[in-house]
Amino acid sequence: MAIDPNLKHVHSALKQKFQGKKLIFGQGLIGSKVVFVNDIPGTAEDGENKPITGASEKYLNKLLRGLGIDKKKVYITNVVKYFPSNHNLTPKEIKAHLPFLKEEIKSVGPSVVVTLGTAALNGIGMRQPLDNIHGRIFNLGSYELLPTFHPAHALKDDQVKIHLETDLAKLKTLLKKPA
Numbered sequence: 001m002a003i004d005p006n007l008k009h010v011h012s013a014l015k016q017k018f019q020g021k022k023l024i025f026g027q028g029l030i031g032s033k034v035v036f037v038n039d040i041p042g043t044a045e046d047g048e049n050k051p052i053t054g055a056s057e058k059y060l061n062k063l064l065r066g067l068g069i070d071k072k073k074v075y076i077t078n079v080v081k082y083f084p085s086n087h088n089l090t091p092k093e094i095k096a097h098l099p100f101l102k103e104e105i106k107s108v109g110p111s112v113v114v115t116l117g118t119a120a121l122n123g124i125g126m127r128q129p130l131d132n133i134h135g136r137i138f139n140l141g142s143y144e145l146l147p148t149f150h151p152a153h154a155l156k157d158d159q160v161k162i163h164l165e166t167d168l169a170k171l172k173t174l175l176k177k178p179a
Contacts, residue, residue, distance in 0.1 A: 007025070007026075007030070007104060007107050007108075010100055010103050010104050010107060011023075011025060013100060013103075014081055014100050021081075021082040022046065022049075022082055022083070023081045023082055024041050024045055024046065024049055024050065024051060024078060024081055024082060024083070025051075025077070025081065026051055026075055026076060026077025026078070026104055026108075027050065027051060027075070027076060027077075028072075028073075028074050028075030028076050028108075029072065029073050029074065029075055030075070030107070030108055030109075031108065031109055032073055032074050032075040032108055032110055033073075033110055033111045033112060033175050034069070034074050034075070034110050034111070034112045034113070034114060034171065034175060035074070035075045035076070035077065035105055035108050035110040035112075035113045035114070035143075036052075036060070036074060036075070036076040036077070036113075036114045036116055037076075037077055037078070037079055037101065037105075037113060037114070037115045037116065037120040037123070037124060038051050038052050038076060038077065038078045038079070038116050038117070038120060038150070039078070039079060039116060039117035039118070039119040039120050039150055040078060040079060040080045040083075040084065040089060040094075040119050041078050041080065041081075041082065041083045042083060043083060045078070045083065046082075046083035046085075051076045051077050051078045052076055052116075052151075055151075055152070055155055056150065056151040056152045056155070057151075059151040059154065059155055060116075060151045063151075063164070063165065063168050067168065067169070067171060067172050068172070069171070069172070069175075075108045075110065077101070077104055078120075079094065079097060079101060079115075079119055079120045079122075079123030079124065080093075080094060080097050080119075080123065081097065081100070089119075091122065094119060094122060094123045095123075097123060098123065098124070098125060101123060101124065105143070106142070109142075110143050111143055111144065111174070111175065111177070112143060112144050112145075112146060112171060112174045112175060113140070113143050113144070113145050113146070114145075114146045114147075114148060114168070114171065115145065115146075115147045115148070116148060116149070116150045116151065117130070117149060117150035117153065118130045120147075120150075121133075121147045124145070126138070126145070126147065130147060130148075130149065133147055134147050134148050134149060134163055134167055135147075135148060135163065135166060135167035135170065137170065137174065144174055144177075146167065146168075146170060146171060146174065147167075148163070148164050148167035148168060149163055149164045149167070151164065
């Protein structure tokens, strides 16, 4: 697959910074109105070289269909671009990815960024507990931020599932706002 020219410099910088790591790049529509920032990739994402897979991907796609959003018209990425196979990443290691994530978001040019999970929220630079701010909308200059829970968490907890669905329902309204 060819690299989009808008992201070529981001991919190149990531490869240079994280040499020796199998990188998992974002996928989707450049110019999308919405970017989903997923947590740190797991073994399944590493194996399939995709930012989100399995039951989480299926559930997210179902929620998007319910909102009338074509999954082919969104962009999804991870806060960290590789699976950390030997340890849990420290906040400092996650923070090392922030410049790349910011540049990736800027290259896509969304009006809304949705963080899926605590690591994604922290990785984008927000330090508040997700439980306290999920579903709230924050203006971060060039885009609105909508933090919510990761689909995997929602599939294990009915209360979180309700929160995720309620939070994402706001996405439809946000996408209708003029740029």
